[in-house]
Amino acid sequence: xxxxxxxxxxxxxxxxxxxxxxxxxxxxxxxxxxxxxxxxxxxxxxxxxxxxxxxxxxxxxxxxxxxxxxxxxxxxxxxxxxxxxxxxxxxxxxxxxxxxxxxxxxxxxxxxxxxx
Amino acid sequence: xxxxxxxxxxxxxxxxxxxxxxxxxxxxxxxxxxxxxxxxxxxxxxxxxxxxxxxxxxxxxxxxxxxxxxxxxxxxxxxxxxxxxxxxxxxxxxxxxxxxxxxxxxxxxxxxxx
Numbered sequence: 001x002x003x004x005x006x007x008x009x010x011x012x013x014x015x016x017x018x019x020x021x022x023x024x025x026x027x028x029x030x031x032x033x034x035x036x037x038x039x040x041x042x043x044x045x046x047x048x049x050x051x052x053x054x055x056x057x058x059x060x061x062x063x064x065x066x067x068x069x070x071x072x073x074x075x076x077x078x079x080x081x082x083x084x085x086x087x088x089x090x091x092x093x094x095x096x097x098x099x100x101x102x103x104x105x106x107x108x109x110x111x112x113x114x115x116x
Numbered sequence: 117x118x119x120x121x122x123x124x125x126x127x128x129x130x131x132x133x134x135x136x137x138x139x140x141x142x143x144x145x146x147x148x149x150x151x152x153x154x155x156x157x158x159x160x161x162x163x164x165x166x167x168x169x170x171x172x173x174x175x176x177x178x179x180x181x182x183x184x185x186x187x188x189x190x191x192x193x194x195x196x197x198x199x200x201x202x203x204x205x206x207x208x209x210x211x212x213x214x215x216x217x218x219x220x221x222x223x224x225x226x227x228x229x230x
């Protein structure tokens with residue numbers, strides 16, 4: 001079946017512009033995660049959605065970052081007034097949930113964001 | 117989540133077994149040991165996980181020490197495609213699984229020589 005998809009695969013923007021990154025999780029997965037990976041760095045958690053619960057935003061680095069998940073499926077990560085330090089690969093993952101669920105997270109290919 | 121310690125890098129020859137160690141001396145009784153790997157220019161992918169007993173799947177085997185303070189991911193015959201960064205991650209268990217974000221460390225970069 002289809003895996004997690006992300007778009008665009010690459011995004012180049014100018015400093016100060018806003019960007020939107022999209023994630024389509026695996027159908028039926030109720031949990032969705034955003035991570036980012038800066039050059040040469042490990043993966044950093046950003047935000048986590050679980051069903052209809054309030055998202056866990058504890059990893060967002062600043063108030064310029066926000067994310068939505070509409071209809072329990074597609075998610076959009078928005079970065080306002082981008083800065084050069086926002087340049088990174090943004091990864092989305094999804095997993096199923098419920099009793100007896102699998103905790104395995106399935107990752108998308110990522111969006112490479114470059115802020116000039 | 118408790119912390120894990122892995123070597124920064126390891127090398128292997130193609131078609132030979134590889135043993136990737138992970139220390140987790142502060143592991144609690146409900147922590148599951150998960151392994152993910154990240155191939156170059158790709159998102160991470162799940163490899164295997166376990167609680168107490170050794171586990172085998174089509175990708176690898178996981179050997180867990182009796183005291184659970186360390187574990188070893190075993191690739192039985194390394195291929196060039198196995199060159200990746202391997203992450204050992206502890207997750208709190210709940211009904212056999214767990215929710216919440218993964219906490220990635222630096223992982224072990226595995227190089228495979230032909």
